[in-house]
Amino acid sequence: xxxxxxxxxxxxxxxxxxxxxxxxxxxxxxxxxxxxxxxxxxxxxxxxxxxxxxxxxxxxxxxxxxxxxxxxxxxxxxxxxxxxxxxxxxxxxxxxxxxxxxxxxxxxxxxxxxxxxxxxxxxxxxxxxxxxxxxxxxxxxxxxxxxxxxxxxxxxxxxxxxxxxxxxxxxxxxxxxxxxxxxxxxxxxxxxxxxxxxxxxxxxxxxxxxxxxxxxxxxxxxxxxxxxxxxxxxxxxxxxxxxxxxxxxxxxxxxxxxxxxxxxxxxxxxxxxxxxxxxxxxxxxxxxxxxxxxxxxxxxxxxxxxxxxxxx
Ligand SMILES: Nc1ncnc2c1ncn2[C@@H]1O[C@H](COP(=O)(O)OP(=O)(O)OP(=O)(O)O)[C@@H](O)[C@H]1O
Ligand SMILES: [Mg+2]
Numbered sequence: 607x608x609x610x611x612x613x614x615x616x617x618x619x620x621x622x623x624x625x626x627x628x629x630x631x632x633x634x635x636x637x638x639x640x641x642x643x644x645x646x647x648x649x650x651x652x653x654x655x656x657x658x659x660x661x662x663x664x665x666x667x668x669x670x671x672x673x674x675x676x677x678x679x680x681x682x683x684x685x686x687x688x689x690x691x692x693x694x695x696x697x698x699x700x701x702x703x704x705x706x707x708x709x710x711x712x713x714x715x716x717x718x719x720x721x722x723x724x725x726x727x728x729x730x731x732x733x734x735x736x737x738x739x740x741x742x743x744x745x746x747x748x749x750x751x752x753x754x755x756x757x758x759x760x761x762x763x764x765x766x767x768x769x770x771x772x773x774x775x776x777x778x779x780x781x782x783x784x785x786x787x788x789x790x791x792x793x794x795x796x797x798x799x800x801x802x803x804x805x806x807x808x809x810x811x812x813x814x815x816x817x818x819x820x821x822x823x824x825x826x827x828x829x830x831x832x833x834x835x836x837x838x839x840x841x842x843x844x845x846x847x848x849x850x851x852x853x854x855x856x857x858x859x860x861x862x863x864x865x866x867x868x869x870x871x872x873x874x875x876x877x878x879x880x881x882x883x884x885x886x887x888x889x890x891x892x893x894x895x896x897x898x899x900x901x902x903x904x905x906x907x908x909x910x911x912x913x914x915x916x917x918x
Pocket of ligand 2: 649764
């Protein structure tokens with residue numbers, strides 16, 4: 607186990623930010639920590655990295671209890687905070703060197719590592735530019751680079767793609783995927799389902815300071831007793847089909863609407879081929895299926911959207 611939190615409670619005056627929260631990160635995995643605004647994601651990270659004390663519970667890092675300053679353990683972590691931590695008047699390269707110095711990376715290694723990260727993060731062309739002139743996405747990428755100068759074993763990213771352009775977002779996701787392939791353990795917080803679905807090997811969903819579900823995204827979507835919905839578009843309305851479809855195993859409901867027939871089935875009814883077989887003689891012009899996504903899982907567990915009203 608690279609990191610774990612057990613039964614952690616963290617209060618801010620009247621707010622219980624973490625309410626008996628437990629989570630662990632295993633070596634080599636990309637753990638996606640998902641939760642809406644104010645769920646406690648950043649607090650969980652701050653407690654895990656020993657940046658703030660918990661009121662109760664245990665934290666362990668790299669197989670040992672994390673107590674006090676835990677400096678030796680912290681050195682093995684690269685933290686990309688939610689709020690940018692960069693020196694605006696320094697260039698991209700200078701920022702990397704600065705963070706390398708903070709972590710006592712020896713100068714030759716520092717130079718080598720900075721150039722490698724500039725290249726990997728797509729910032730080599732702007733290495734000399736003061737980062738105050740950077741776009742939000744470029745700053746985010748540099749922020750990640752700074753956390754990696756000391757080649758940590760565990761990389762923690764707190765919503766690294768908020769407010770970045772699509773190109774930078776893609777760059778960041780590819781970079782994380784690549785780091786994971788190279789053996790780095792990653793803890794990734796986000797409220798963007800599709801990002802987590804893409805890169806996380808395991809997902810923990812939290813809300814109001816508690817873990818509400820966990821597993822791979824397939825497990826989470828499968829666990830949900832969701833209905834599978836299939837819409838078949840026919841050449842012409844076929845009222846006769848309704849009765850024969852109703853008799854198919856697992857079918858719950860048929861909703862005809864003009865030439866479209868929407869068939870709702872129990873989860874994992876595995877009746878798709880039977881449904882299509884019955885529809886074929888009537889001329890099928892289109893088939894649309896709606897698989898549950900992590901977003902549906904989340905909505906069904908919490909009754910909330912991940913980020914209310916935010917447009918992407
Ligand atoms: N320093 C603080 N003082 C008081 N309350 C705080 C502090 N930090 C966080 N909180 C509260 O604790 C709860 C959890 O906040 P946290 O920032 O951990 O959530 P989050 O999941 O990271 O949210 P976001 O998606 O907005 O970043 C919130 O109710 C927040 O208002
Ligand atoms: Mg946060």
